[in-house]
Amino acid sequence: MLKYISKRIFLVFFVILGVTIVTFCTMHFAPGDPEEVIAIARYGEDLTQEQIDWVKVTEGFDAPVYIQYMKWLDHVLRLDLGQSLVTSDDVLEEITIRFPATMLLAFSSLIISLTIAIPAGIIVAIKKNAIIGQFFMTGSLIGVSIPNFWLGLLLIWLFAYTLHLLPSYGYGGISHLILPAVTLGTSMAAITTRLTRSSMLDVLNQEYIVTAKAKGLDNRTIILKHALKNAMLPIITFAGMQLGFLLGGSVIVETIFAWPGIGKLLVDSIYARDFSMVQGCVLIIGVTFALTNLAVDIAYAFLDPRIRYE
Amino acid sequence: MSLLKIEGLRVFFRSGNRTVKANNSIDLEVMNNETIGIIGETGCGKSILGRAIMTLLSENTEISGRIIYKGEDLLSLSENKLRDVRGKNIGIILQNPAAALNPVLSIGDQISEVFRYHDKMSKQDARIKTAGILEMVGIDPDRMGEFPHQFSGGMKQRIMIAMGMAFSPELLIADEPTKGLDPETKKSIVNLLQNLVRSKNMSMILITHDLDVAEKICDRVAVMYAGEIIELASVNDILAEPGHPYTQVLLSSLPKKGLRSISGESPSLSSPPSGCRFHPRCEYAMDICKQVHPDMFLTDIETEVRCFLYNGGQDKP
Ligand SMILES: Nc1ncnc2c1ncn2[C@@H]1O[C@H](COP(=O)(O)OP(=O)(O)OP(=O)(O)O)[C@@H](O)[C@H]1O
Ligand SMILES: [Mg+2]
Numbered sequence: 001m002l003k004y005i006s007k008r009i010f011l012v013f014f015v016i017l018g019v020t021i022v023t024f025c026t027m028h029f030a031p032g033d034p035e036e037v038i039a040i041a042r043y044g045e046d047l048t049q050e051q052i053d054w055v056k057v058t059e060g061f062d063a064p065v066y067i068q069y070m071k072w073l074d075h076v077l078r079l080d081l082g083q084s085l086v087t088s089d090d091v092l093e094e095i096t097i098r099f100p101a102t103m104l105l106a107f108s109s110l111i112i113s114l115t116i117a118i119p120a121g122i123i124v125a126i127k128k129n130a131i132i133g134q135f136f137m138t139g140s141l142i143g144v145s146i147p148n149f150w151l152g153l154l155l156i157w158l159f160a161y162t163l164h165l166l167p168s169y170g171y172g173g174i175s176h177l178i179l180p181a182v183t184l185g186t187s188m189a190a191i192t193t194r195l196t197r198s199s200m201l202d203v204l205n206q207e208y209i210v211t212a213k214a215k216g217l218d219n220r221t222i223i224l225k226h227a228l229k230n231a232m233l234p235i236i237t238f239a240g241m242q243l244g245f246l247l248g249g250s251v252i253v254e255t256i257f258a259w260p261g262i263g264k265l266l267v268d269s270i271y272a273r274d275f276s277m278v279q280g281c282v283l284i285i286g287v288t289f290a291l292t293n294l295a296v297d298i299a300y301a302f303l304d305p306r307i308r309y310e
Numbered sequence: 311m312s313l314l315k316i317e318g319l320r321v322f323f324r325s326g327n328r329t330v331k332a333n334n335s336i337d338l339e340v341m342n343n344e345t346i347g348i349i350g351e352t353g354c355g356k357s358i359l360g361r362a363i364m365t366l367l368s369e370n371t372e373i374s375g376r377i378i379y380k381g382e383d384l385l386s387l388s389e390n391k392l393r394d395v396r397g398k399n400i401g402i403i404l405q406n407p408a409a410a411l412n413p414v415l416s417i418g419d420q421i422s423e424v425f426r427y428h429d430k431m432s433k434q435d436a437r438i439k440t441a442g443i444l445e446m447v448g449i450d451p452d453r454m455g456e457f458p459h460q461f462s463g464g465m466k467q468r469i470m471i472a473m474g475m476a477f478s479p480e481l482l483i484a485d486e487p488t489k490g491l492d493p494e495t496k497k498s499i500v501n502l503l504q505n506l507v508r509s510k511n512m513s514m515i516l517i518t519h520d521l522d523v524a525e526k527i528c529d530r531v532a533v534m535y536a537g538e539i540i541e542l543a544s545v546n547d548i549l550a551e552p553g554h555p556y557t558q559v560l561l562s563s564l565p566k567k568g569l570r571s572i573s574g575e576s577p578s579l580s581s582p583p584s585g586c587r588f589h590p591r592c593e594y595a596m597d598i599c600k601q602v603h604p605d606m607f608l609t610d611i612e613t614e615v616r617c618f619l620y621n622g623g624q625d626k627p
Contacts, residue, residue: 207409210366214404215424215473216397225423229414305414305457 012294019286035061041085081280086272091280102261106246112185121196143190152183152256169258180257199231240296248285314340319375328580332358334537345514347524350534356517360483401474405485407466411458418454424476447472464495478510485517533557536577536587543613553615555592
């Protein structure tokens, strides 16, 4: 187990290193020279060549790329992600302000998703032909097919404009959270339901389920104890991946609901050509994704004794 | 006295327009304290028979006939009553222990849940019982908290035996419990089964490919071919004077008698040969064998054989 975990941590280290390289490259291989972009941000659109060259020298863009990378990495390691080209705010500070909003939305929607998907997936798997099974199966098919932005708008129309029950956008109390979390949660639930179903069907065909039946156990025990524990393994991996994506900020939903998360920050920064902010967001999103996956791998080890006792 | 009586058991799997007749008209009686062996080549329906007895086959299986246990037909018993029979009265050791043990539950949990479920025992009491049973099958009870993958193949087999035996059922169905084990382990598993069955006055249905094992612990042996029982006799008779031509080749194909494989293809269970299922591979095949399906005939030494060579005797009553 310790070996397994240290191996994972070792791997994640390299993944994060890769993330920094990719992040660094987004800046440097993006269209337009970085010095020009920064010069525009500083001096406006009417530029002289001298101003651009000045930026190039002061920002160190004349040095070889790997030296620039090392210098940048050095700053990053000291938690210095630079300043916004637009507002001059500290990038890391801005991200730290935005991140909790994204986290709140991510965990709420994941919880909504799993509370719907796991029971629904089990029911669909064991009641293949009953009406309730068909109902959930159709529901999940609709859920998979509906795009997020459309569902979001539909919910806004229904609960905000027509029924006046919930605010349509913004950040604040729990009432602000409901619509975006439900939008994200239900659309994830649709896929997770299908995964739960196939995972469950697969497990129910295993020989150890026959053993459990041969012991005279009732269906409830067989499904909730013998089958579900095994069926959960792929679901955990999948939910972990979903969480990784969610923590990167769900751009569409955050935009629709004006949710001040990191996804919206990223999009706004791209439109504003705020390169250092974009770079900071990409870096944080990448690192979060890697760390989330690490956490999931470790959680997995606790659930699966075959890994735990390796 | 008779403990279990199988009458006209048929197990069919239907897929599309193909029907796999895995068990076709099986009649078999298991007596108290009797160990009965089931032998036959791979795919002839042995495991299906074992599972049918415990009604463990999946729902879309077509199953008919009667399986009388204590005056009741298991095939028409309610799920509720069946749950009491399973594990408590009839236990089974499935063929492949590596797949038959739940990988994410500790072996102690997998055994003790039987007591907790059927007897509503406390956790502590169930643990004590489980420790006793593990001890009995030769597994260190201290390893109760470990998981299946931490045990060797022979140990997994013992754990399966412990599970099937937990409630000291009256009938134990053991499906190839010695398959894939080295000779030493095999011997100890056979001894273990034999001792358990004797000391607890149990009956056993032992499915096996291994005639040495059958010889050692079985009272009677049923030979299966293409979903049917084609010979039923005491183990000594069958080894000394195999009646059915198939049994004869099966016995002579034993390694110790100089491996002679059975010529011809294994029969298809979805479209078996007409008449006697074995006639295409039989060196004594007569005209009648191709057309008429033989009944069980009694031989001179009072064994039952499904072969027209014994038609001179009287039909099975
Ligand atoms: N669910 C199923 N659907 C269709 N056919 C099946 C199914 N289960 C088993 N069979 C068929 O039934 C036949 C008998 O299978 P069974 O497992 O009883 O064989 P066996 O005699 O135990 O063989 P082995 O010695 O290899 O264990 C096989 O031909 C198999 O292909
Ligand atoms: Mg078998």
